[in-house]
Amino acid sequence: MAALLEIRGLSAGLQGRRSVTQVVSNVDLDVQSGEILGVVGESGCGKSTLATAIMRLLTPPQVLQSGTMTMNLKDGSAYELLRLSPRALRELRWRHLSYIPQGSMNSLNPVLRVGRQMTDTLIQHGLSQAEAHERSVAALQLVNLEPRLLESYPHELSGGMRQRVIIAAAVSMRPALIVADELTTALDVVTQRQILQELTNIRDELGATIILITHDMGVVAQIADRVAVMYAGKIAELGAVNGIFEAPLHPYSQGLIGSIPRESGQRIVGLPGEAPSPWNYPTGCRFHPRCPKVFDPCSEYEPGLRTQGSGRWAACHLYDAEVVSDA
Amino acid sequence: MRDLLLVENLTQVFGGRNQTVAVDDVSFRIPAEPTIVNLVGESGSGKSTIARIILGLLRPTAGRVLYDGTDILTPDRGWNRIFRSEVQAVFQDPYSVYNPVYKAERVLKLVIRKFGLAKNKSEARVMMEEALRAVDLRPEEVLDRHPHQLSGGQRQRLMLARVYLMRPRLIIADEPVSMIDAGMRASFLNILLDFRDTHGISTLFITHDLSTAMYLGGEIIVLYQGRIMEQGETRGVMQAPQHPYAQLLISSIPTPDPRRRWEEDLSTGPLAEIELSAAMERDRCLFADRCPQVMEKCWGARPTLGPLEADAAVADSRQVACYLY
Numbered sequence: 001m002a003a004l005l006e007i008r009g010l011s012a013g014l015q016g017r018r019s020v021t022q023v024v025s026n027v028d029l030d031v032q033s034g035e036i037l038g039v040v041g042e043s044g045c046g047k048s049t050l051a052t053a054i055m056r057l058l059t060p061p062q063v064l065q066s067g068t069m070t071m072n073l074k075d076g077s078a079y080e081l082l083r084l085s086p087r088a089l090r091e092l093r094w095r096h097l098s099y100i101p102q103g104s105m106n107s108l109n110p111v112l113r114v115g116r117q118m119t120d121t122l123i124q125h126g127l128s129q130a131e132a133h134e135r136s137v138a139a140l141q142l143v144n145l146e147p148r149l150l151e152s153y154p155h156e157l158s159g160g161m162r163q164r165v166i167i168a169a170a171v172s173m174r175p176a177l178i179v180a181d182e183l184t185t186a187l188d189v190v191t192q193r194q195i196l197q198e199l200t201n202i203r204d205e206l207g208a209t210i211i212l213i214t215h216d217m218g219v220v221a222q223i224a225d226r227v228a229v230m231y232a233g234k235i236a237e238l239g240a241v242n243g244i245f246e247a248p249l250h251p252y253s254q255g256l257i258g259s260i261p262r263e264s265g266q267r268i269v270g271l272p273g274e275a276p277s278p279w280n281y282p283t284g285c286r287f288h289p290r291c292p293k294v295f296d297p298c299s300e301y302e303p304g305l306r307t308q309g310s311g312r313w314a315a316c317h318l319y320d321a322e323v324v325s326d327a
Numbered sequence: 328m329r330d331l332l333l334v335e336n337l338t339q340v341f342g343g344r345n346q347t348v349a350v351d352d353v354s355f356r357i358p359a360e361p362t363i364v365n366l367v368g369e370s371g372s373g374k375s376t377i378a379r380i381i382l383g384l385l386r387p388t389a390g391r392v393l394y395d396g397t398d399i400l401t402p403d404r405g406w407n408r409i410f411r412s413e414v415q416a417v418f419q420d421p422y423s424v425y426n427p428v429y430k431a432e433r434v435l436k437l438v439i440r441k442f443g444l445a446k447n448k449s450e451a452r453v454m455m456e457e458a459l460r461a462v463d464l465r466p467e468e469v470l471d472r473h474p475h476q477l478s479g480g481q482r483q484r485l486m487l488a489r490v491y492l493m494r495p496r497l498i499i500a501d502e503p504v505s506m507i508d509a510g511m512r513a514s515f516l517n518i519l520l521d522f523r524d525t526h527g528i529s530t531l532f533i534t535h536d537l538s539t540a541m542y543l544g545g546e547i548i549v550l551y552q553g554r555i556m557e558q559g560e561t562r563g564v565m566q567a568p569q570h571p572y573a574q575l576l577i578s579s580i581p582t583p584d585p586r587r588r589w590e591e592d593l594s595t596g597p598l599a600e601i602e603l604s605a606a607m608e609r610d611r612c613l614f615a616d617r618c619p620q621v622m623e624k625c626w627g628a629r630p631t632l633g634p635l636e637a638d639a640a641v642a643d644s645r646q647v648a649c650y651l652y
Contacts, residue, residue, distance in 0.1 A: 042508040043479070144594055159370070188369035188535055190593070193579040197594040217509065218538070218581030222588050241585040259513045260583045261542030267517060268542075271510030274478045 002072040003030035004177060004209050005054070010067030012053045014278065020063060023049045023278045025233045027067070028305060031177070033074070036203060036210045038224030038241070040217060040256070042275045046233040047213045048102065051179050054211070055099045056081060056089060071097065073176055094121055098175040102182040105162040108154040115150030118169045125173060139172035140165075142205065143198050160191035167199070174206050181213045196223050217260055221245055226311075229253045232276055232286035235305055239312035249314040251291045285317065297323050329396045331497055331529060332357040332381065337390035339376050339553075348609060349376045350387070351553035357497065361527040363519065365540035365561060367576075368550030374533045377550075378501045381531070382416055394497075412442060415495040419502040421482035425474035431485055432470040435459075438492050458488040462518050480511030487518055491526075498522070498530045504539055516542055537580050541565050549573045552613045555632055559645035569635060569647045572614045612650070624650050 007029040013022040024046040031037055039047050052058050054069065069081040071092075079092060093099070101107075109117055115136060122132035137147040143164040154162055163183070170178060183199070184192040200223050203210055214220060220227055220241065227244045229237045229252065237250040248254045252271075259270040273290040276282060282289050288298035297317050305315040317323040339350040350373040357364050368374045379385040381392050383399050392399045394410055401407075418424060425434065435455045438444065445451035456466045462484040469481060477485065483503060490498055500519070504512045516539060522528040534540055540547055540561060547561040549570070557570040568574045579593070612618070615625040632648040 042510060189537065189579040189581070190369070190575055192581070193589060194594045196581075197589065197592050201592075201594060215508065216581065218583045221583045221585045222581045224585075245583065245585050256509060257583070259510050261513065261516070261538045262583075263541065267520070268513045270513030270517075272514075274480065274511075275508070 004033040005031040006070045008068045011065040015061040015063045035225045038220035038227045039213045041230035045230045095173045098170040098178045100180040139168035179211045237314045328359040330356045333393040340388045349373045361523045363530045363545035365547045366533045372550040373553040413496045415490040417500040417503045458491045462487045480507045501533045570649045571618045
């Protein structure tokens, strides 16, 4: 079966006066139907740019440079996201493709009731007032909120409730794909746990696919099925969550997982150095200046994302027999 | 020996008509020997308010803070100068602290000048370089840069270099790592541990992130709606929390291990989030409406913080405010 979303050679950057600075480089990624895919990386690694590119919401100076993105829906229809007209795109968004941007719980309109803000979108997509109301109530129930909250103003709700309203709005059209960027970052751990569990329930109930963008390895370990580790605009490693956490292949994933505090009194080193900014991505492997396992080819050739068997992919010369034997 | 810091019955009430009790009769101590005390709680639990009171930025409604035996609000300029140099703050946002117009070195130079730490320029330079090395920064990489040219981790460590110049006895760190990436976080926390071990500097570490508190060790104080629910040795509390709130909080940490996922689905049931009510009855256990083990008694009067009974499984300095014990 074809993947729900097939991303090929996606590159996006920032338009400067003379040239484009590439932020996301040549990303190949298949998002499987019904999975929760965690996209992790440090700030500035391009994970939010990737999310906005998927939604086709890049705004100048951000530009899309190349690539294709195909969305294959269950009814057999396929959409080439990068070719769609603005009108067709508007149809697709929310109905099939939904986005929860970072910090969106603070973007509810303070002077409109929650219900109005939820039904507006639905009516825009051709539902009647009554249908829209019904859908909104159903969506609120998915996140354990009472229907009477439709009458509330955003300031009457706690942060966790506002985030739930946003999730409810995003899933009210029962989209096939939900892209959520730092969904629980501003919330405390108990609320975070509840919301992530609700998200998992939504996936099960609606059969939706979720791309969860986060910097929190703990969140990914708790709810993701697969993980894509991003570094400096590229996917460094991709695979099932258990495998990545138990035996990360890429030295960057190893560093990222190794820098999680686990126990008192047991010192960890963390990742030395700083992630590069798009203006000075190193040549060769972009991680090589920080890599503890760096060897000759790393500064010269850029490693491609290669399959390592059992659904695991890594972009590292260590796992390329030819390169290793040459060196 | 006198406690380094003694917080006594601190209460802070905000607002006129709709009063909010941000801090409710909180007492704790930081001993004279170098240590790390973690103050943890959700947003709105009063942890930052406590920090601001200790730093003298906010006058409490009731209660007092003694630093080295003296009330921090003592109107004595000489004493104030000592307090200001011995107690240093590190805040959450490593960017807003800096003036973007000046180079990074200015935050260090200012401290050296204001407190007359160096006799001349070359001595000041040596001091700055030593301070930067103490926080794992390379002087040539930061001194001539402007704040926006530094990463969040570098900016926050630069604040620690400034603190290091002062050689304080106590650092009040309010969510210092919440805006730094995971890779850099460990390095920042290691510096605090080094400060304690090699320079005898204590830290009051305020955070909502329990995994960083666990890493730092020392003591932990768990706040909920302005009150202390449980306190004790960090390792012991993390391993075997006794208060139902602490149990909920600690079990909700997203453990970075996909084989140890949350078991119970908390998205429904009595633990589902309560609504914010304007005026809450505070003469009871504040956790009663979410507590899975709630009893009749819990609604009646406020439980006091006390040691666990002698036959309890945990035998540390644990204090819990719960009728179960």
